[in-house]
Amino acid sequence: MNENILKTIELLSNDTISEERKTVLRPLADYIQKKINAGHTIRLNFICTHNSRRSHLSQIWAQTMAYHFGITNVSCYSGGTEATAMFPKVGETLSTQGFKIQKLSEAENPVYAIKYAENEAPIICFSKEYNNEFNPKNEFGAIMTCNNADEGCPLVIGADARFPIKYDDPKASDNTPEQAQVYAERSLQIASEMFYLFLQISK
Numbered sequence: 226m227n228e229n230i231l232k233t234i235e236l237l238s239n240d241t242i243s244e245e246r247k248t249v250l251r252p253l254a255d256y257i258q259k260k261i262n263a264g265h266t267i268r269l270n271f272i273c274t275h276n277s278r279r280s281h282l283s284q285i286w287a288q289t290m291a292y293h294f295g296i297t298n299v300s301c302y303s304g305g306t307e308a309t310a311m312f313p314k315v316g317e318t319l320s321t322q323g324f325k326i327q328k329l330s331e332a333e334n335p336v337y338a339i340k341y342a343e344n345e346a347p348i349i350c351f352s353k354e355y356n357n358e359f360n361p362k363n364e365f366g367a368i369m370t371c372n373n374a375d376e377g378c379p380l381v382i383g384a385d386a387r388f389p390i391k392y393d394d395p396k397a398s399d400n401t402p403e404q405a406q407v408y409a410e411r412s413l414q415i416a417s418e419m420f421y422l423f424l425q426i427s428k
Contacts, residue, residue, distance in 0.1 A: 226293060226342050229323030234293065237417045239424075250418060253388045254425040256366050257296075261426065267291075267299045268365035272381065274373040276305030276352040277312045279392045282412050283370050285319060285348055286419040289341045294423045301348070302365070304355030306377050310334045311350055312396070318408040322416075356382060390418070 242250075260267045269287055273280035284303035291299035316326045316337055325340040327347070338347035353359055355367070355378070363383035368390050369375035375389045392415060398407035 226289075227323050227325065227340070230289065230341055231323070233322045233413075233416065234420065237413065237420050239417070239421050241414075241417055242421050246418065247421070249390055250422050250425075252386075253366065253368065253390065254422055256386055256388070257299075257422075257426055261296070261298075261428065265298075266364070267296075268302070268361045269299070269368060270302040270304060270355060270360055270365050270381075270384070271368045271370055272304050272306070272355045272374050272378065273369075273371040274306050274377065275309040276303055276307075276355075277309050278315055278395055279370040279411070279415070280305065280374075281311050281315050281350050282319075282415045283368065283390075283392075283419070285324070285339055285341070285350070286412070286416045287422075288348055290416070290419040290423040292342060292345065293420075294426065294428075296423055296426055296428060300361075302360045303350070304353050304357055304360050306354065306374055308334060308352045308354055308357075310352045311337060314395075314399075314404065314408050315412075318405075318412050321409065322412060 257267055271280040271283040280303040284301045288301040320326045327338040329336040334352050336351040340347045367381040367384035367387040370392055381387055395408045395411040398404045
């Protein structure tokens with residue numbers, strides 16, 4: 226694990242997670258545990274409307290926390306109900322929190338490689354629809370990270386189950402003096418909840 230990410234993780238506290246949020250996270254923890262007990266691959270697809278902010282943060286922190294707790298055979302993905310682009314502030318925020326970000330293309334919808342550990346393959350991020358060829362077609366858990374995606378996707382084709390784990394959109398702070406703080410707080414909120422989620426898992 227990159228040393229600076231470990232420093233970020235050390236600042237996280239389960240005390241910031243309410244009992245209500247723990248209840249929201251429990252079904253996903255149970256799903257992951259069931260997959261592990263059966264010896265199956267764990268595929269998690271984090272879905273938000275535009276696949277630009279919350280779904281990427283959730284994908285990256287979930288993959289990172291699985292690695293942190295030594296839970297193998299976990300593959301995390303993200304997608305949207307439509308494709309746009311990963312918002313640049315997401316990469317900037319993650320870089321500040323210890324990740325190594327490499328921009329692989331300069332297209333309208335850029336591709337990023339995000340490293341959380343020196344000897345692990347980077348997480349490849351770009352905006353895509355949830356059923357894009359890059360993502361799993363079946364045997365995955367669909368985590369709905371925003372209200373619009375949860376309401377707009379009543380059926381996620383191929384998913385074993387769907388889990389509404391919603392976050393407030395940091396987009397509301399765009400072009401304001403509070404933008405950097407809001408994105409950092411949202412990223413840390415997601416990191417804390419993914420830490421708590423994988424802490425519940427028995428290998």
